[in-house]
Amino acid sequence: MPPLLELRGITKRFPGVLANDRIDLTLNQGEILALLGENGAGKTTLMNVLYGLYAPDEGEILIRGSKVEITNPRDAIDLGIGMVHQHFMLVPVFTVTENVMLGVESVKFGGYLDREAAAGRIRDISSQFGLRVEPEVLVEDLPVGVQQRVEIIKVLYRQADILIFDEPTAVLTPQEVDELFKIIRSLVEKGKSLIFISHKLHEVLTIADRITVLRNGRVVGTTTPDQATEGALASMMVGREVILTVEKEPAEPNGVVLEVEGLNVRDDRHLIAVNDVSFQLKAGEVLGIAGVQGNGQTELVEALTGLREAESGQITILGQDTTNLSPRQICRIGSAHVPEDRQRDGLVLAFSVADNLVLNTYNEPPFAKGLSLQHKIIEKTAQERVDQFDIRTPNIFVPVSNLSGGNQQKVIVAREFSRPIKLLIASQPTRGLDVGSVEYIHGRIIQKRDEGCAVLLVSPELDEIMSLSDRIAVMFEGKILAILPVEEATRERLGLLMAGILEAAPA
Amino acid sequence: MSKVPENSQDEQLPDDKKPNFLQRLFVRQGVLSALWIPLLSVFTALIIGGVIIAASSPNVLLAWRNFFHAPIEALSITFGLIFDAYLALFVGAFGSPASIVDAFRVWSATGESRALLEAFRPFSESLVISTPYIFAGLAVALGFRGGLFNIGAEGQLFVGGLASVYVGYAIKGLPALIHLPLAILAGILAGGIWGAIPGYLKARTGAHEVINTIMMNYIAFRLTDYLLQGPMARPDGLPITPEIAPSAYLPALFPRPMRIHVGFLLALVFAALVYWFLWKTTIGMEIRMVGANPHAARYAGVRIASIIVLTMSLSGALAGLAGTNQVLGVDHRMVRAFSTGYGFDSIALALLGNSHPLGVVLASLLFGFLRGGAARMQSVAGTPVEIIRIVQGMIIIFVAAPEIIRSLYRLKSEREEEAVLVGGWGSS
Numbered sequence: 001m002p003p004l005l006e007l008r009g010i011t012k013r014f015p016g017v018l019a020n021d022r023i024d025l026t027l028n029q030g031e032i033l034a035l036l037g038e039n040g041a042g043k044t045t046l047m048n049v050l051y052g053l054y055a056p057d058e059g060e061i062l063i064r065g066s067k068v069e070i071t072n073p074r075d076a077i078d079l080g081i082g083m084v085h086q087h088f089m090l091v092p093v094f095t096v097t098e099n100v101m102l103g104v105e106s107v108k109f110g111g112y113l114d115r116e117a118a119a120g121r122i123r124d125i126s127s128q129f130g131l132r133v134e135p136e137v138l139v140e141d142l143p144v145g146v147q148q149r150v151e152i153i154k155v156l157y158r159q160a161d162i163l164i165f166d167e168p169t170a171v172l173t174p175q176e177v178d179e180l181f182k183i184i185r186s187l188v189e190k191g192k193s194l195i196f197i198s199h200k201l202h203e204v205l206t207i208a209d210r211i212t213v214l215r216n217g218r219v220v221g222t223t224t225p226d227q228a229t230e231g232a233l234a235s236m237m238v239g240r241e242v243i244l245t246v247e248k249e250p251a252e253p254n255g256v257v258l259e260v261e262g263l264n265v266r267d268d269r270h271l272i273a274v275n276d277v278s279f280q281l282k283a284g285e286v287l288g289i290a291g292v293q294g295n296g297q298t299e300l301v302e303a304l305t306g307l308r309e310a311e312s313g314q315i316t317i318l319g320q321d322t323t324n325l326s327p328r329q330i331c332r333i334g335s336a337h338v339p340e341d342r343q344r345d346g347l348v349l350a351f352s353v354a355d356n357l358v359l360n361t362y363n364e365p366p367f368a369k370g371l372s373l374q375h376k377i378i379e380k381t382a383q384e385r386v387d388q389f390d391i392r393t394p395n396i397f398v399p400v401s402n403l404s405g406g407n408q409q410k411v412i413v414a415r416e417f418s419r420p421i422k423l424l425i426a427s428q429p430t431r432g433l434d435v436g437s438v439e440y441i442h443g444r445i446i447q448k449r450d451e452g453c454a455v456l457l458v459s460p461e462l463d464e465i466m467s468l469s470d471r472i473a474v475m476f477e478g479k480i481l482a483i484l485p486v487e488e489a490t491r492e493r494l495g496l497l498m499a500g501i502l503e504a505a506p507a
Numbered sequence: 508m509s510k511v512p513e514n515s516q517d518e519q520l521p522d523d524k525k526p527n528f529l530q531r532l533f534v535r536q537g538v539l540s541a542l543w544i545p546l547l548s549v550f551t552a553l554i555i556g557g558v559i560i561a562a563s564s565p566n567v568l569l570a571w572r573n574f575f576h577a578p579i580e581a582l583s584i585t586f587g588l589i590f591d592a593y594l595a596l597f598v599g600a601f602g603s604p605a606s607i608v609d610a611f612r613v614w615s616a617t618g619e620s621r622a623l624l625e626a627f628r629p630f631s632e633s634l635v636i637s638t639p640y641i642f643a644g645l646a647v648a649l650g651f652r653g654g655l656f657n658i659g660a661e662g663q664l665f666v667g668g669l670a671s672v673y674v675g676y677a678i679k680g681l682p683a684l685i686h687l688p689l690a691i692l693a694g695i696l697a698g699g700i701w702g703a704i705p706g707y708l709k710a711r712t713g714a715h716e717v718i719n720t721i722m723m724n725y726i727a728f729r730l731t732d733y734l735l736q737g738p739m740a741r742p743d744g745l746p747i748t749p750e751i752a753p754s755a756y757l758p759a760l761f762p763r764p765m766r767i768h769v770g771f772l773l774a775l776v777f778a779a780l781v782y783w784f785l786w787k788t789t790i791g792m793e794i795r796m797v798g799a800n801p802h803a804a805r806y807a808g809v810r811i812a813s814i815i816v817l818t819m820s821l822s823g824a825l826a827g828l829a830g831t832n833q834v835l836g837v838d839h840r841m842v843r844a845f846s847t848g849y850g851f852d853s854i855a856l857a858l859l860g861n862s863h864p865l866g867v868v869l870a871s872l873l874f875g876f877l878r879g880g881a882a883r884m885q886s887v888a889g890t891p892v893e894i895i896r897i898v899q900g901m902i903i904i905f906v907a908a909p910e911i912i913r914s915l916y917r918l919k920s921e922r923e924e925e926a927v928l929v930g931g932w933g934s935s
Binding site: 307326327328 | 791792807
């Protein structure tokens with residue numbers, strides 16, 4: 001019997017880039033195929049070819065052994081191919097039913113929308129696959145994990161047999177990931193076939209039946225979870241050995257750099273997001289803040305960096321009260337901030353690499369003399385930073401938007417780490433980056449620590465927290481539930497704390 | 508013209524450390540969309556304008572009705588008319604080459620310069636029209652760079668004109684060296700304040716500047732009506748202000764009948780100043796940062812509220828200067844209709860000029876020449892001046908929707924383009 005889906009020799013060129021180079025891929029009935037690769041390896045391009053968003057330059061697509069032409073998503077849907085996008089394609093102010101119906105509306109009496117019939121089918125699908133989605137709620141009221149399930153329902157509603165999941169776990173909490181994996185398994189039990197795109201090694205090893213690794217637009221190899229290890233997969237992805245654990249000496253903390261006392265902060269909806277938080281951070285140590293996203297970490301960091309007003313409490317940096325000072329004043333004291341959303345807060349995408357490298361120091365000597373920007377010095381310094389931090393860019397004058405995600409983050413790291421800083425606040429510093437960049441940025445953070453900088457690391461990735469931190473604080477619903485030395489912090493214990501279960505903490 | 512060299516997209520910058528002048532100038536948008544799109548837009552609009560010129564002529568329509576009897580005649584009448592119209596446009600805008608040559612001959616033989624001045628007069632007139640366009644276009648472009656949509660240039664232009672004309676006629680006996688700068692300063696201040704008000708409202712309350720600048724326009728128009736009919740009216744009661752003292756004139760550059768005056772040079776100086784300010788100073792960088800990404804600007808320590816007020820004030824001041832230029836350089840008094848929509852056209856100019864001072868100057872010259880030549884086109888070729896309005900409108904549409912031009916001329920799309928400079932309604 002021929003495989004359910006077969007891609008043969010798919011080649012896709014963009015100006016100056018060979019995104020897919022003669023890629024062969026097969027997907028069998030009832031199988032989960034993981035497509036693993038760094039950012040830019042060509043995973044998404046390949047799936048967009050399959051989904052009819054791009055026309056391949058060469059190659060053919062076969063479904064159940066017969067050749068098919070897919071020129072637009074409509075063709076793909078008709079052939080039973082469905083895509084769960086990384087960025088959800090939902091209308092927030094529509095209900096689940098309306099979102100699912102959109103494009104395939106069922107009507108009665110010639111023109112009236114038949115919401116009841118659609119809702120009925122959604123309930124059927126929901127119970128059949130254990131999705132637990134209520135058809136009548138507004139999508140904007142749903143948590144991210146449930147919104148993703150709505151996306152899955154949309155695909156199933158269109159009777160897809162081949163489901164493509166594009167980086168589905170990027171936006172999910174660990175609990176939601178578990179939930180998603182259960183759903184994926186039940187989809188396969190019911191006869192669906194899946195392509196799972198990811199760059200996270202452990203997820204791929206957990207969920208996949210087979211793993212195909214892409215690098216630079218080519219298939220490097222196909223393996224199974226039984227035969228592969230994280231290390232082996234990582235080196236396949238990047239083409240060299242990767243150190244997955246960060247090598248570091250024990251910390252030698254001394255002198256309090258950051259002290260937070262009874263801090264309360266409200267979020268955008270004026271609800272208490274940070275609730276009576278107190279902690280100390282010393283020079284030469286990394287304090288990791290673990291927690292499921294949305295438990296006050298963002299607001300905590302914003303209050304520390306002057307981007308959000310603190311309701312009460314006190315923040316002291318290097319002995320100076322910095323509560324509710326402006327971002328610039330806090331920056332001047334010697335603190336650096338690697339923001340959570342680099343494209344929103346950390347960079348001006350339309351500005352050149354050189355301008356972004358002085359984004360918060362452009363008005364200080366030597367970059368400015370009075371009002372006048374010193375472009376020569378800015379450009380000379382930028383060139384040094386680009387060399388020193390190995391930022392891959394054609395030159396320092398291109399807009400930073402032309403750089404890959406990893407290199408964009410390196411621009412921020414280069415800017416912040418090159419200043420004489422005593423305190424580094426890094427929020428999800430490696431979010432969405434490929435293995436090579438993660439390794440690089442982790443190394444730089446530890447280097448800063450060893451230079452005597454105090455580091456506050458906020459990340460929802462437990463692996464990152466556990467490999468970098470000397471002490472780990474767990475945030476839950478705005479409170480710090482416990483602060484553990486890294487030796488006492490096991491994955492299980494942290495997991496329980498992240499779920500708000502206090503018994504795990506030392507008495 | 509439609510052939511674009513392969514490397515015109517600056518995506519693939521050479522690995523040289525120093526990009527060339529053009530690439531530096533357009534580092535944010537790419538040479539393709541910054542240069543070729545406007546040029547091709549103008550070209551295309553003129554072609555369509557030609558079709559409209561032909562289609563609106565009864566003679567041409569008649570000739571086409573007899574096409575099967577006399578096809579050559581139909582074609583020659585059509586192309587003859589279009590050629591005549593555009594030739595008249597050209598002569599009206601730049602002057603007639605033949606009479607310029609003749610005038611030079613007379614001048615070199617006799618030293619008599621009258622004919623020379625007469626021959627260059629159309630060129631001078633076009634520049635006179637371009638001048639307020641440059642000021643107002645710079646105003647809107649500066650706002651765009653700061654992420655603000657200043658629709659109020661027309662109103663700011665009115666109050667700038669009012670303030671300058673008042674200082675011009677009310678104060679007497681000052682030397683020009685003091686009186687003229689004072690009158691200019693009055694226009695700058697008035698326009699600046701008119702722009703600062705919606706700026707302050709936006710910074711303080713989040714009220715959208717588009718709404719408030721439109722409202723400020725109405726206030727400026729009605730204020731002008733009131734002042735011209737009452738407090739500032741001429742003694743005989745006509746709704747015209749008294750003439751300003753010659754010491755407040757923007758001096759003419761040449762003898763009459765050439766009307767081109769110092770204001771044109773001043774406009775070029777201000778274009779250079781705006782460029783220097785936006786790209787070479789720290790405050791200019793802050794304005795561009797707020798415009799391109801207010802979140803990152805806040806992260807970088809920029810005080811956004813102050814920058815918004817500053818941007819609107821400067822934008823208003825530049826628009827005010829457009830009004831100042833008209834009353835001090837051209838009319839020497841103020842009438843209700845002293846602006847023929849310069850402030851509104853300037854939005855299109857900023858767009859056409861890619862919100863870059865050099866682009867604004869070029870776009871303003873283009874509009875000046877089109878409008879300068881239009882009158883002659885009507886009188887000589889019988890083509891209505893409104894055709895030029897249509898051409899202008901089409902240029903703007905093509906520039907605002909570059910995909911039309913790209914598909915028309917099979918230009919490759921650029922991967923990265925700076926998003927629309929101004930956020931949508933209600934965006935911060």
